Structure formats: C-alpha cells, structure tokens
C-alpha cells in the first residue's frame with residue numbers, strides 16, 4: 853500500500869484511509885549492490901510470479917550441473 857501525500861485525499865487520510873493499492877514491486881538485483889525496483893501492474897502479478905519461479909528452478913538446475921561437472925573433473929584427474 854502507498855500513500856500519495858496529497859492534501860485531502862480520503863484514501864490516505866491519517867488513521868482512516870489505508871492508502872492506494874495494493875501495488876506490486878519487483879526488486880531486481882543487478883549486482884554491485886544495485887537494485888532496481890519496478891512497479892508491476894496487478895494483472896501481470898501472476899505471470900511475473902511464475903517467471904520468478906521458473907528462474908529459481910533453472911538456477912537450481914544450473915547449480916546441480918556445475919556440482920556434477922566438478923565431481924567429474926575430480927574423477928578424471930584421479931584416472932590420469
């Protein structure tokens with residue numbers, strides 16, 4: 853929820869209003885401690901969440917592949 857701070861806005865009135873929204877913010881880490889915050893239209897929320905899930909799954913798979921390749925490398929070196 854966000855408050856617009858416009859004088860006289862009923863939704864943001866102190867104690868009564870609950871602000872505007874809910875709005876959804878996607879935080880993207882760009883490395884180097886940089887984070888970009890992108891507002892997401894609520895109609896896109898589900899799609900964005902699914903994409904984030906798919907991204908997390910691929911990253912997990914890549915980590916597993918890296919780990920297996922590391923083990924293979926160690927085995928090959930032992931065989932020499």
Ligand SMILES: [Zn+2]
Pocket residue numbers: 855856857858861862863864871872
């Ligand atoms: Zn307001």
